[in-house]
Amino acid sequence: MTSLSYDVIVVGGGNAALVAALSAHEAGARTAILEAAPKAYRGGNSRFASAAFRIIHNGMEDIEPLIHPDWKYLAKRARLVPFTKERYANEMLETSRGHCDKEAMHVMFDHSYDTVKWMRDQGVRWKLALSKFFSEDQITQDVVDINPGLCLIADNEGIGLTDNLWAAVEKSSIDAHYSSPAYDLITNGANILGVRARQKDGFVDFKGQVILACGGFEASPRLRRQYLGQGWDLAKVRGCRYNTGTMIENAISHGAQATGHWGGCHAVPVDHNAPARFVNEGENTSELTYAAIGEQIAKQKEAVAFQIFDQKVLKTLEPRYSTATPVVDDTLEGLAQKLGLNVKQFVDTVREFNAAVPKTGQFDPFHLDGLSTGTKLAIPKTNWAQAIDQGPFVAYAVTCGITFTYGGLKTDPYAHVLNNEGEKMPGLSAVGEISGGFFAFNYPGAAGLVKGAVFGRLAGQAAARRAKDQNRA
Numbered sequence: 334m335t336s337l338s339y340d341v342i343v344v345g346g347g348n349a350a351l352v353a354a355l356s357a358h359e360a361g362a363r364t365a366i367l368e369a370a371p372k373a374y375r376g377g378n379s380r381f382a383s384a385a386f387r388i389i390h391n392g393m394e395d396i397e398p399l400i401h402p403d404w405k406y407l408a409k410r411a412r413l414v415p416f417t418k419e420r421y422a423n424e425m426l427e428t429s430r431g432h433c434d435k436e437a438m439h440v441m442f443d444h445s446y447d448t449v450k451w452m453r454d455q456g457v458r459w460k461l462a463l464s465k466f467f468s469e470d471q472i473t474q475d476v477v478d479i480n481p482g483l484c485l486i487a488d489n490e491g492i493g494l495t496d497n498l499w500a501a502v503e504k505s506s507i508d509a510h511y512s513s514p515a516y517d518l519i520t521n522g523a524n525i526l527g528v529r530a531r532q533k534d535g536f537v538d539f540k541g542q543v544i545l546a547c548g549g550f551e552a553s554p555r556l557r558r559q560y561l562g563q564g565w566d567l568a569k570v571r572g573c574r575y576n577t578g579t580m581i582e583n584a585i586s587h588g589a590q591a592t593g594h595w596g597g598c599h600a601v602p603v604d605h606n607a608p609a610r611f612v613n614e615g616e617n618t619s620e621l622t623y624a625a626i627g628e629q630i631a632k633q634k635e636a637v638a639f640q641i642f643d644q645k646v647l648k649t650l651e652p653r654y655s656t657a658t659p660v661v662d663d664t665l666e667g668l669a670q671k672l673g674l675n676v677k678q679f680v681d682t683v684r685e686f687n688a689a690v691p692k693t694g695q696f697d698p699f700h701l702d703g704l705s706t707g708t709k710l711a712i713p714k715t716n717w718a719q720a721i722d723q724g725p726f727v728a729y730a731v732t733c734g735i736t737f738t739y740g741g742l743k744t745d746p747y748a749h750v751l752n753n754e755g756e757k758m759p760g761l762s763a764v765g766e767i768s769g770g771f772f773a774f775n776y777p778g779a780a781g782l783v784k785g786a787v788f789g790r791l792a793g794q795a796a797a798r799r800a801k802d803q804n805r806a
């Protein structure tokens with residue numbers, strides 16, 4: 334068996350892993366990355382992301398210095414209020430129903446700004462997002478109020494983010510091992526000595542401090558069925574195929590503590606049949622609701638739902654709808670027929686909805702506009718309720734797309750993995766979605782990448798320090 338020695342070994346090739354590796358390297362550690370994917374598919378879910386980062390800031394005075402010169406001109410079109418710890422904390426507590434790790438959450442808040450600044454210095458090109466959901470050309474106002482939690486986005490989204498981070502890795506002396514899925518921790522009693530990977534020509538032992546940054550278990554139908562429940566084995570995976578939870582299960586078998594909402598996941602509507610409404614889509618702004626809507630779709634017959642739009646709102650659809658195939662008809666009856674739905678039931682549902690929308694008030698896609706069906710429907714739509722009455726009508730079939738899972742390994746607030754007895758496992762950290770207990774039930778959009786980056790950076794520094802101490806001893 335081949336054996337290689339490093340100070341720090343980072344398992345994974347997404348945002349959390351790359352930040353951890355760059356941070357360990359900066360702190361002087363001889364660092365290796367083990368990526369399960371071949372080089373062409375490196376980057377994990379982070380590569381699929383819109384790459385918005387939800388950070389604490391004091392408004393434009395903080396954000397403008399982060400923005401790449403190519404995108405500074407957008408600042409003239411933007412008004413930006415601060416995004417405070419109090420607001421972020423309320424969102425985390427509300428979306429997780431109080432189940433988030435409060436200490437770790439505050440560590441993330443305190444380090445979020447410094448971390449994205451450091452990522453800029455590593456080569457990440459930050460862009461000011463006038464909107465995460467509308468392209469610049471779709472915004473007609475001269476000056477817009479930007480969503481303060483979604484104002485920072487990586488240029489060219491997840492592809493740009495991971496390309497830039499990988500470029501920084503390639504410029505450094507970090508060794509990247511592709512097609513190298515880790516499958517076992519090398520242990521001596523409670524101590525973690527390294528990790529064993531499966532390569533084409535045999536198994537390789539990588540000795541050193543281990544940072545697990547290899548995502549959740551969303552790409553394993555077996556684990557989805559086991560933890561998320563019936564029907565989840567058939568859900569579509571929105572991100573990469575490599576996050577199969579192998580090292581979550583392995584670490585647990587070596588004594589690591591499991592924590593968090595194992596029955597929960599981030600899941601959204603994705604392109605893919607029930608005319609009845611089943612969820613309040615207008616409960617809050619989309620970044621605080623979208624991650625929980627996929628689960629509601631999964632509960633529908635055949636896990637399919639239809640999004641119905643009329644002509645007046647088509648302009649508000651995100652650019653990604655352009656990659657799906659809509660069903661279009663001049664009449665609601667014709668649309669229902671084309672969709673294979675019960676025509677009378679469908680038309681009655683739309684009419685009932687239309688009758689419940691308020692007759693006054695101004696539709697505002699950027700803010701909670703209060704246009705509510707009130708108590709007239711069993712399930713209200715509490716914002717953005719407008720009649721569906723201007724044909725041709727357009728329908729998109731959607732199903733449940735799983736993004737990432739919420740259950741994972743228990744860590745202390747600085748990403749050190751804890752065992753079942755509550756003690757630190759020497760030599761083992763976990764960052765990004767593999768660590769559990771941070772999100773539950775739902776999540777504030779754009780908090781996933783920040784979590785991975787903040788704890789990745791801290792874990793990289795700490796692992797480099799531990800390696801140095803060991804080398805000295």
Ligand SMILES: Cc1cc2nc3c(=O)[nH]c(=O)nc-3n(C[C@H](O)[C@H](O)[C@H](O)COP(=O)(O)OP(=O)(O)OC[C@H]3O[C@@H](n4cnc5c(N)ncnc54)[C@H](O)[C@@H]3O)c2cc1C
Pocket residue numbers: 344345346347348349350367368369370375376377378379380381382383384385386387513514515516546547548549571572573575576577578579580736737764765766767778779780781782783785
């Ligand atoms: C379509 C989409 C849009 C999104 N938009 C946003 C957004 O705008 N903002 C935001 O904050 N979040 C967003 N997310 C969520 C975000 O992508 C994740 O929170 C984030 O990527 C998790 O980063 P990570 O480094 O923990 O995992 P990943 O980026 O998934 O990386 C895991 C890595 O581990 C590797 N791996 C897995 N198993 C092994 C193994 N056994 N051995 C070695 N390597 C292994 C994988 O190949 C991969 O490289 C989005 C996700 C999707 C799918």
